Structures are given as structure tokens and as C-alpha cells.
Amino acid sequence: MKGNIVVGQSGGPTAVINSSVAGVFSAAKKLGVKKIYGMVHGIQGFLQDNLIDLGEYLDDETGIELLKRTPSAFLGSCRFKMPKIEGHEDVYEKVFEIMEKHDIECLFYAGGNDSMDTVKMLSDYAAAHNKPQRFMGVPKTIDNDLPITDHCPGYGSAAKYIAASLKEIIRDNESFGVEKPTVCIVEIMGRNAGWLTAAAALAKGEDCSGVDAIYLPERVFDMDKFMATVKHLAETKSSVVIAVSEGIHVADGKYVCELANENVAVDAFGHKQMSGTAAFLAAQVAAETGLKTRAVEFSTLQRAATHMASLTDINEAFQVGHDAVVAAEEGKTGMMITLDRNGDDPYQCGTSAYDIHAIANVERPVPDEWITEDGIGLNEGYEKYARPLIMGELQPLYVNGLPRHLVRK
């Protein structure tokens, strides 16, 4: 590559999105790229020419290792949606103007569905206007809902955090329960796809009986059936722990969290901001059964807990960043790097580059065949798929008793 490159991060952070930046940086450095820029706060910051020189932070291997252990988006993120091209050519021209100003040959963008739309729009614009600049997508989303790729970097670490925390919560909940069980309802992220909530199934093992029911947004939520299930569990068990997706909805399409609060806020992409599903259900169960209930929301922690990241996930996040640069070097543009599973035992995974048009704005739900017949559990198909993704650990660097992070000056 003769020119420089820039990498950005977009959308909700993950525990390993910084490993993708590390991967982009490492590959570009190997290729002798002179300046490796980072855009501060994604394409929104890029439009304001807000760039940093990553070489100032990652000039030695210690910097790379610390970046891998740093949660959230090191470069800052954004939820900026590129406007449609017609009538907004100025916004697009601005992007290319800034790229030319810094001699940037290729732009790498790590993100989920919405961010891949940005890559698509920019590469479409470049193609339509004969611009030489290239645009590559680097997959990242705890939601694991990008199509084509076997899974998404960020998911394995979120799944590991969810399963590990649920094991701790189950143990805590089991410690009482001499007379009547406490019903603990745990709310997990995932607007339309239940991948994260499905990870609750991974808590089960030799030393843990697991959660008692898992409610995914892939199935319509029925309050009467839910209440009957809870009552049955409370009669037969000394501890009840239930995982629910924030995105569960009743038959008319209304989210359960909207049953509690009609005025749910909406973000820049028109997505409703979910919260309060577990608290609402816990209150309903307490009122109807008189049992003690507890609502837990993993909230931000499930996407920020780099201290519990999966090493497999960290390595794959690094790999997709690295291989995006390799693909761009080969002249590719308008593509996203996918993870392609080659084997389960032992687990093996490669990468390839795939046309962004097949990926942007497409959401992939949990496959039907992995959901148990009663609709509130996952079977061994999911276990086989997900377990390898949570394997391995990268010990944080502890300073003064806490994990140390890399920060922008």
C-alpha cells in the first residue's frame, strides 16, 4: 500500500473491538504503511477531521498488549447514520476530501449492522464516482447478528461474561431458599436476536444446574405461560433463575418493557432503548405469587467486561482487523471480513472477504433448530456452536489492584 490508512470504531462497544484496531495496526505496520490513523468517534469525528496517529500509542508490543486489554472503543464510537446519497453529496465529498488531505488510501470500519451500512454507502459512492479509495468492514457486535460470518467478534466475550456471571448469580440465589425459593430474573441485551440471551445456556455444567428458562425474542412472549412456568419451577426447586432478552415481545409486537413504560426512548437509528423488562416481570411474579423476587440487568457490563474476555474472541477480533488490511492490500473494497468455521473438534476458524451488500442491514436470528421445542431453552446444537467461542483467557494487567487500560491523550 502506498498511501496511509484510517481505522474507526462505531456503534455499541464490545470487550474486544480494540483488538481489531490492534489487528489493523499490526498488519498495516508489517506492510510498511507510513501513517496509520484512528478516527476519533467514528465517521462522525472523521467528518470533523478528528484523527489521531495510532503509531504514537502502539509503537511497541506493550502498547498492543494493553490495547487488547482495554474495554470499550479506544478511539471513541458514534451512532452516526450516513444520510442517503441523493441530496447529501456534500457529506460524501467531505469524507473523500479528508481522505485525500491525509493521503488515506483505505478506510477500515469496525462495527455491526448499522456500521456496515456506512461501509456500503461509502464504497457505493466511490464506485459511482470513480474514486480510488477503498472501504473495508471489520465485523464487531456483541449481538452476533451479522449474516454470512459464522459469528461476530465481541460475541464470545459477552457470552463468556454472561455465562460466568450467571454461574455466580445462580450460586448466590441457591444459598438461601430454605423455605421458599427466590425467583431471580436476569435481563440480557439483544433487541431482535437472542444470541446473547442464549449464552445463558452455557452456564450449565458439572458444577452448575444452569438457568431454569431462557426467553428469546425469536419466540412470542406469553405472560400466562410464563407465569405458569415460574409457578411450576417455584414448587419444585429451591432456587429459580430465569434469563430474558430485553427484546422479548408479546403477540401484538409490543415489547414487554413497553408494558411497564409506554414512553420508551428512541436512538438515532430509530431503535427503542430497552430496559426494565426484568424489573417488570419480577414485580409481576412477586405480586402474583408472593415469592421474593430479584431483577438483575447486566446492562453495560456485558459489552464492557474486558477483564472476562474470551481469548478466542480477542484473537479473532485481531485476525479480522489484520485480514481486512491484507484484503485491502489485494485491492478489495466494499467488503467485510467474515469468520468461517472449518471444524468443531478441534475448533478451527479462518476468514474471507465478502460483499458488503449481502451483509449491511441484514439481521440473523438464532436458528430455529437450536431452540428447544418448549421455546425456553437451547439444545446441544447451540452448545456445540457457542462453547468454543468462550474458550481461553487473557489475564488483565493489574495496577493498584485494578485492570489497567490504554487511554487517548
Next chain:
Amino acid sequence: MKGNIVVGQSGGPTAVINSSVAGVFSAAKKLGVKKIYGMVHGIQGFLQDNLIDLGEYLDDETGIELLKRTPSAFLGSCRFKMPKIEGHEDVYEKVFEIMEKHDIECLFYAGGNDSMDTVKMLSDYAAAHNKPQRFMGVPKTIDNDLPITDHCPGYGSAAKYIAASLKEIIRDNESFGVEKPTVCIVEIMGRNAGWLTAAAALAKGEDCSGVDAIYLPERVFDMDKFMATVKHLAETKSSVVIAVSEGIHVADGKYVCELANENVAVDAFGHKQMSGTAAFLAAQVAAETGLKTRAVEFSTLQRAATHMASLTDINEAFQVGHDAVVAAEEGKTGMMITLDRNGDDPYQCGTSAYDIHAIANVERPVPDEWITEDGIGLNEGYEKYARPLIMGELQPLYVNGLPRHLVRK
């Protein structure tokens, strides 16, 4: 010791309460005690003669090491309050009857204020009725509110989890904030004492600007002042993260969580079950400022996250269990083991045995002199006190990608 012993766990679990059981077991084994029993579900289970032989689980060092890495109460816990002696002599006689049946010479009870009351009542009864059995308290509470002892086992690990998780949350919250900041309000346990919430101050360091305000139950909460502070922070910062205790209350004594929900449930000890303070405040801020808000409750996780336990805390929890047995061997009864700090640099801590009457039912708040003048921060006095307590780590044993725990058969 000629007879056998029994150890129990009571009240809310901590990340390290099992290390105290390990300490009791190890000391008793060294002394040649034949049977080391564990009571299942505390004194409530003991009254039903529900005992296990700890030797079956801890006969090798691997068992001990796994127990140290196991969250929650391995033996099960309870919230059972011993009735007053007058009119309930039968309950007390039952305890001694079961002790005699199993030739139990000494009972060790790990817990907080309420549990130390159980130790006091039983040792008082023994003294009044010339019973030879001995009773020793082993301190345990994430709340850190026991008097006399410098600090309580369980606190350091909860503080470490809170500070480490807040660093991750702050990073996540900072990743956006291009235009307007998100106001994130984090609710932390602690009914009357703000020790756990104070731990939010430990997040601050070279790589983290820390939380922006800390609201302790030691200070009356004023909604107008709170709102003015939030508005000021939102005008001057690109990210606002605020820590609040679940126990904050307004001038007339009403808890903030009661402002949202009048019908707060009450547990066996008459303590109100707190929750929803952060959600209530976040909704108030959103309504008054129009800013995006987020409410996070650490909930159960702050007392169950053994994967993030402090090694200092694990070792001290082990030590107080161990030294309770040594004190009992010396003939002591009706006492609790205290942690006595001997130095800060380097940190050094010993133990002694202290009369349980001075400890049971007494709550120690955060000292006034460690709270900043504005009432929403902690000063270097707290830092000096708390930092040593979160130092060190004990790596979990990972099996299939998750921390492995020891379980009762």
C-alpha cells in the same frame, strides 16, 4: 480440642466467605479435630440437624483451592434470627442438643451484624446455663459495617469488583458523547453505611478520570442539589457517571427508592429490600434535562463475583477463620475475630479476638473525615484505607471457558 467442631455461614454471601470456611477447616485439621462439620443453611439448617462432613470435600489441597475460588455460601446461608431467650428456651436447648449429639465442642459462625447477634445469644445462653460449648464469630460482610475490626472480609473483593466494573462502565460511557453526554447512574449496595458506594472512588487513576459524584447514605440526599450537580456536570463534561448508594434518603428519612415505589418489601430482619434508586434518578434526570440516561445496578454481582476477588481479602478471610479456631482452642468463647491494621506502607494486618457484645448489632458508618466537604466524594484518607484491601488476584480455575466452583453433593 477433644471434640468436633461445626462451621456455618449466614446472611448475604460474599466473594470470599468460603475462604473463611477453608480457614476454619485448615486450622482444625492441623489441631487434629476429628470431625469438622458444616451446617447447611446456617443455624436454621443446624436446628434441623442438617450437617455435612467437610472432610469429604476438603481432604486434599485441591479442594481447599477450589473452595477459595467458589462464590456465595458453599454451605448455604440463611436469614434466620434467633428469638429472644425468654419463652424460647426450647430453640436454644435444641442447638445444644444437636451439638451434644455430634460431640461438637465449638461452633463457628461467619456473618455480619445479624449473624454476630446469633453468636452473642448462643454464648450468653451457654454462660447463663453453664454449658461448656463455645461460640466464635467470624466476620464477613461486603457492607464493611462491623465495628472494632479495621475492615470486614468480603469488603475488599466487593470494592475491587465495583471499582473495576466502574472503570469499564466509565470507558463505555465515554465512547460516545460527541454532542451531549450520557448520564449513567450506578446503584451500589449498602443500606445504612456507604462503604461499598465509597469504593467507586477507587476507579480513579492514571488511566481513568473516575466517577463524577458519589452519593452516600451518610449524607442526606437533596434532589434539587443533585439535579443542579448533574446539570453542571453535563454542561462541562462529555460523559457523566454517578455512583449512588441504594440507601440514600431524603431529609424526612424516606429512602429515594421509596419515592419511586411506596411498597418496598421487608425481609425477616425488618430490613427494607432496596432497588430501583438508579432507575428512578435516571428517569428524573432524563425528564428534566432531556439527556440520554442509563441506570446500572450491580445487584447480586457485587457480592458474588469471586472471579474478581482480591487476594488480600481471600487471605484475610482465610486468616479470620483460621484464627477463630486457634482462639477457641485457647478456650475463648463469645468473641469475634477482628482484623487489626498494623501499617499502611507496607500494608500489614493482624488479628485478635474481641468480645462479641461490643460488636453485635452495632453498625459503623463511613467516617465523616473521609467524606469531602461537598458531601459527594471521598478524600485521600479513604484511598489510603481502602486501596490495600483490593490488592492482588487469585486466578480462577477455568473449565470449559468458565470459572469452576466447588459444589455440595
